[in-house]
Amino acid sequence: MRLEDVWFRYGRRADWVLRGAAVAAEPGSTVVLLGRNGVGKSTLLQLAAGVLRPVRGRVTDRPAVVGWVPERFPAGQPFTARQYLARAAAVRRAPAHAVAAWAERLGLTPYLDTRLAALSKGTAQKVGLAQAVLAPPGLLVLDEPWEGLDAGARVLVPEIVAEVTAAGGAVLVSDHRGEIAALPGATRWTLADGEIHASGPAADTVVVEIGVERAAAGETVARLRAEGHTILGVRG
């Protein structure tokens, strides 16, 4: 999947969200899209997936089967999880047994007969993840896939990513939680001010979450930075 001089904005008078983006996600590769909130990560992912059309430029070499996990799964539909996934499988022409297999793997089996609207945010997100992989995707686009998932399910994301890339597919995933460490070897695209800066895989790093007294937070951050560590975020 290749973006060739892609420009995008939401209206004629709106600011450009993307200006001349020219990047490629090669088969078998994982790309992590980084950037602050509101910078246009979801827009870029939707351009890659085929939801949006570029205003200028074009997206080429998009595989025939694209799986897209939106940031928020649209749970306001009059189906149970089972009915929804069965219909999603039919639309994708995926085998019917794929529903049960992915439900089992994602821990959805107990919720298959629950209405979508009654699912918790994390469980609905799993349904969103399942629909995207019912047919093996040539391009998997994940918009903040870890959002709302419990610890047990979060580890499934890198597993699924690894399986898709091993099968020759490309994976494009946005991340603002610092989960990039779970995707070793991923190329990084950083989006800022409408421009994408691509960089190679990060060094072999892990994320360590630490808790400190509120009063000591500033000093701790400064000390860790001075020691060469990357601060992914401070919350609380």
Next chain:
Amino acid sequence: MSALVAMRLTAFVRGGRAAVPLIAALVVLGVLYGGGQAGVAEGYGVSAAVLFPVLAWQSKLLLDAEPDVQRHLARVTLGERREWTAGLLAALAAGLVTAAIAMAAPWVTGGMRTPRGAEPPLAVGLALGVWAHLLALAAGVALGALACRAVTRGVLPGVAVLVTGGVLGIVLGLRGSIAPWLVPPLMPAARALTDTGPTAAEVGLLTAHAVAWAAAVIAGYAWLRRRRA
């Protein structure tokens, strides 16, 4: 694509939205046939004309039933063209049911009488009724598509498109209209179905007009949907 058509129809029915335009259609038909019996072709001609805005509204409701993100998922899965085509096919299928009910209802309620005098025979009247309702269906689905949320992006613009199209369809279809070609020929068709019925040339001309109108509106819809997912 048929799986997506079925999914959208199912969501439309299960979500309860299908009932509202159907009730509206029955109310309109009740008013239409409540005053006495009508000739077959004449009754169907008026029925098709008054159902046009109802069919447009029904189509808009069906196309708006799906959350935006689910529509985007369908677009990713099937591609832009097949996604919106599936929406139109689902709207056509729902409209066919409404049109069939509209054609059956007057026989059940005694609102239709058998032909008399120079009126077209029963079989011809029925065929002309099917023809008139198909014209209304094509026009209604096209207008409903143009008014759907994916195009208008809001409630008020959508209602404005629907009401404007519905009102103009009647007003500009009146005899002596300054721009009859701007709207689908449902009023002219209703007029042609009175008395002895239309000639074959009239049927051909009105059909060509209706097909051209619906095609132009659908082409506009397709063009707008290129930029509006």
